[in-house]
Amino acid sequence: MKFTIKKGDLVDVLSKVQGLTGRRSSLAITECIRMHASDRQVHLTATDLETCFEGSLDASVEMPGTIAISARKLYEIAREFPSSDILIDETENRWINISDQKVHYHLMGMNTEDFPETPTFEEVALFELPSADLKKMIEKSIMISGVGEDKKPHINGVLFERLTDQEPRRVRMVSTDGSRLSKYDLFCPDEAQVPAGPSVLIPKKGLHEVSKFIGGSGTVRVGIQESYFIIKNDADTLAIRMLEGQYPQYGEIIFREDGHAIRMEKEPFHNMLKRMSILCTDSYRAAIFTFDDGVLAINATNPDIGESREDMIIDYSGEKIEAAFNPKFFMEALNGVEDEFLVLNIVSDKKPCLIDGSEDKSYVSALMPMRV
Amino acid sequence: MDMDAFFASVEQLDDPALRGRCLVVGGSHRGVVAAASYEARKYGIHSAMPIFQARLKCPHLVIVAPRRRRYAELSGRIMDILRTFSPLVEPISIDEAYVDISGCQRLHGTAHETGLAVKTRIREQTGLTSSVGIAPNKFLAKIASDFNKPDGLTIVTPEQMPLFIETLAIEKVPGVGAQTRQRLTGMGIQTLGQILQWPEQQLVRKLGKFGYRLMALAQGRDNTPVVCESEAKSVSSETTLEQDTADHAVLAVCLLAQSETVARQLRAQHLRARTITLKLKTTDFVQHTRSHSWPQPIQSSDTIYQATLRLLTAFALTQPIRLIGVGAGNLIPENMPVQQALFADEQVRHRQQWEQLDRALDAISERYGRGSVVRGTLAETGRNDKKQ
Numbered sequence: 196m197k198f199t200i201k202k203g204d205l206v207d208v209l210s211k212v213q214g215l216t217g218r219r220s221s222l223a224i225t226e227c228i229r230m231h232a233s234d235r236q237v238h239l240t241a242t243d244l245e246t247c248f249e250g251s252l253d254a255s256v257e258m259p260g261t262i263a264i265s266a267r268k269l270y271e272i273a274r275e276f277p278s279s280d281i282l283i284d285e286t287e288n289r290w291i292n293i294s295d296q297k298v299h300y301h302l303m304g305m306n307t308e309d310f311p312e313t314p315t316f317e318e319v320a321l322f323e324l325p326s327a328d329l330k331k332m333i334e335k336s337i338m339i340s341g342v343g344e345d346k347k348p349h350i351n352g353v354l355f356e357r358l359t360d361q362e363p364r365r366v367r368m369v370s371t372d373g374s375r376l377s378k379y380d381l382f383c384p385d386e387a388q389v390p391a392g393p394s395v396l397i398p399k400k401g402l403h404e405v406s407k408f409i410g411g412s413g414t415v416r417v418g419i420q421e422s423y424f425i426i427k428n429d430a431d432t433l434a435i436r437m438l439e440g441q442y443p444q445y446g447e448i449i450f451r452e453d454g455h456a457i458r459m460e461k462e463p464f465h466n467m468l469k470r471m472s473i474l475c476t477d478s479y480r481a482a483i484f485t486f487d488d489g490v491l492a493i494n495a496t497n498p499d500i501g502e503s504r505e506d507m508i509i510d511y512s513g514e515k516i517e518a519a520f521n522p523k524f525f526m527e528a529l530n531g532v533e534d535e536f537l538v539l540n541i542v543s544d545k546k547p548c549l550i551d552g553s554e555d556k557s558y559v560s561a562l563m564p565m566r567v
Numbered sequence: 568m569d570m571d572a573f574f575a576s577v578e579q580l581d582d583p584a585l586r587g588r589c590l591v592v593g594g595s596h597r598g599v600v601a602a603a604s605y606e607a608r609k610y611g612i613h614s615a616m617p618i619f620q621a622r623l624k625c626p627h628l629v630i631v632a633p634r635r636r637r638y639a640e641l642s643g644r645i646m647d648i649l650r651t652f653s654p655l656v657e658p659i660s661i662d663e664a665y666v667d668i669s670g671c672q673r674l675h676g677t678a679h680e681t682g683l684a685v686k687t688r689i690r691e692q693t694g695l696t697s698s699v700g701i702a703p704n705k706f707l708a709k710i711a712s713d714f715n716k717p718d719g720l721t722i723v724t725p726e727q728m729p730l731f732i733e734t735l736a737i738e739k740v741p742g743v744g745a746q747t748r749q750r751l752t753g754m755g756i757q758t759l760g761q762i763l764q765w766p767e768q769q770l771v772r773k774l775g776k777f778g779y780r781l782m783a784l785a786q787g788r789d790n791t792p793v794v795c796e797s798e799a800k801s802v803s804s805e806t807t808l809e810q811d812t813a814d815h816a817v818l819a820v821c822l823l824a825q826s827e828t829v830a831r832q833l834r835a836q837h838l839r840a841r842t843i844t845l846k847l848k849t850t851d852f853v854q855h856t857r858s859h860s861w862p863q864p865i866q867s868s869d870t871i872y873q874a875t876l877r878l879l880t881a882f883a884l885t886q887p888i889r890l891i892g893v894g895a896g897n898l899i900p901e902n903m904p905v906q907q908a909l910f911a912d913e914q915v916r917h918r919q920q921w922e923q924l925d926r927a928l929d930a931i932s933e934r935y936g937r938g939s940v941v942r943g944t945l946a947e948t949g950r951n952d953k954k955q
Contacts, residue, residue, distance in 0.1 A: 480904070566905050
């Protein structure tokens with residue numbers, strides 16, 4: 196096998212797959228990228244056995260063939276390569292040369308036959324979504340992730356739904372870590388032909404790769420086939436093996452009629468939370484929120500350090516409610532709101548508090564209080 | 568402070584017929600001597616010696632089964648006596664403790680007077696003798712307590728310290744075991760003072776990190792503070808098995824008893840744990856640990872037992888186990904705020920029910936004595952030493 200490839204193209208692709216190849220799997224060869232040269236193209240494959248990347252690059256191929264080479268080392272070499280064209284050829288016994296006139300690397304590849312089989316998708320029913328919007332939806336959803344050794348599918352995965360019977364049609368992602376939850380709706384453009392289909396669970400790890408994979412402009416095509424969630428742009432495909440499991444009934448958490456809706460300016464509230472989180476530590480995370488006639492008081496007491504307190508005028512006239520929250524979770528929920536004003540909905544210290552924008556209702560967070 | 572032949576002395580205290588006789592406590596546990604009276608020591612009998620060997624050395628030896636509960640009770644009283652001298656008391660075993668008496672001169676007088684007062688008060692209130700060592704730091708105090716035993720009182724003043732170190736046999740230094748000692752002898756080092764003749768770098772090259780420690784000790788530097796037990800960082804329970812075994816069922820019963828002990832200690836100290844560790848020592852003395860952590864801290868004995876049992880099952884038992892233990896770490900006070908869950912979780916509910924049951928059992932034990940209510944599995948094996 197022997198081909199010459201553009202440095203820029205190669206570095207670009209390799210940077211996208213580092214997350215996949217850097218993840219430890221049960222097979223050593225998954226740290227490699229497989230390169231298959233034929234005609235005028237090189238096909239690239241990388242996988243961590245859950246998420247699989249496939250792409251192709253133009254190249255001038257002198258002799259077809261396949262190699263598997265450490266994605267990390269190839270990336271480092273390509274990134275520092277002095278010339279814009281890189282010649283890659285396999286000599287014998289899986290020895291690979293990476294060179295130009297002056298630079299020469301001689302690397303041991305791995306046996307391509309050991310490379311795990313990757314799914315092939317020919318006739319997937321894909322629908323188009325704007326890249327930037329999808330990226331934003333994913334980033335907001337994976338912000339909430341589980342801690343410790345939790346292996347529950349509804350915590351490791353994001354729920355992906357297609358609400359084709361609603362007007363406007365939308366796709367939705369729901370994410371939770373067990374104590375908080377977020378829901379984001381992406382309204383589909385009219386021309387997007389979103390087919391109806393079941394709700395699925397996509398692992399957050401895989402979505403992390405997707406957020407790196409999609410650019411900030413244009414569109415990507417998205418689809419579901421068998422047990423895979425697929426995202427395609429012009430040259431590359433990413434396929435994520437979906438999780439199996441039940442998702443909890445999230446509707447009753449975020450759609451509710453009771454509670455006090457309090458409209459607040461986001462920025463000052465965020466600053467207040469920042470100040471009140473200074474005394475919170477890993478072992479002591481609670482701040483007590485007291486909603487009283489016209490005032491919200493936040494009080495953080497840390498037995499190891501001391502205490503802090505701040506009042507803010509709010510538009511509230513119900514009975515006094517006292518509930519403890521982790522201010523860090525609260526700030527993260529606020530970060531998802533893009534409006535200048537937000538609406539905070541509180542019922543009691545036993546029920547989740549809801550936060551969304553005053554105008555934009557596409558993003559909602561629910562946050563469970565702490566028990567003191 | 569170090570009690571003199573503690574277990575043996577307690578037996579002689581409680582049974583006058585045993586006084587003045589060659590006595591060892593032990594027998595049930597791997598057939599080794601747990602403690603030997605001073606009369607028995609004259610025959611060359613010492614702790615950890617197999618009973619049969621001790622019998623050969625002294626044919627009229629009396630062997631008494633240990634009564635751990637009685638020792639623990641007296642130990643508690645002794646520690647309480649020490650706490651009347653200073654709040655900084657660090658028990659290191661059932662019969663030894665460090666006491667920080669710096670700054671107590673106006674209260675208790677000179678070091679000598681304080682040392683005598685400690686010994687007198689222990690003897691008056693328990694009838695047992697102890698040995699006390701007083702020194703500017705912990706390691707010298709420990710060594711000094713071992714001098715002139717039994718009923719010893721050894722004081723190393725800052726002025727005497729260099730001479731004391733110069734002549735101190737190197738094997739008396741804590742941390743110097745058979746191997747290190749051999750290596751040091753090879754270097755011509757017999758006393759701690761001789762360490763000073765070697766450059767530190769060379770010591771470190773020969774002994775590793777311990778070289779730094781030895782050099783510091785030789786210079787009389789040891790800044791380890793006396794830490795009181797109140798700030799528990801972990802709670803644990805471990806057992807050296809009577810016989811090495813790879814029998815999963817036997818080990819599981821141990822884990823059940825240990826999980827209960829650990830959970831009881833957690834409840835007594837109003838703590839919850841986020842991490843549970845299973846400790847195993849195999850026949851070849853290699854120690855293995857396996858841990859599990861929860862996002863929310865736990866407390867119930869059943870949760871601890873189920874988790875350690877899973878860890879044990881996942882561990883490939885290729886060798887018999889010599890020692891098994893359960894530890895709880897990442898401790899969080901009970902009254903610490905806890906994040907509530909969004910969804911009703913069956914497991915969490917299950918855990919809370921077990922915690923409730925545990926508390927009910929505590930209440931029964933408190934009223935009718937420990938062992939009045941035990942798990943069926945443990946009652947069968949008689950592991951709860953409820954005979955008492």
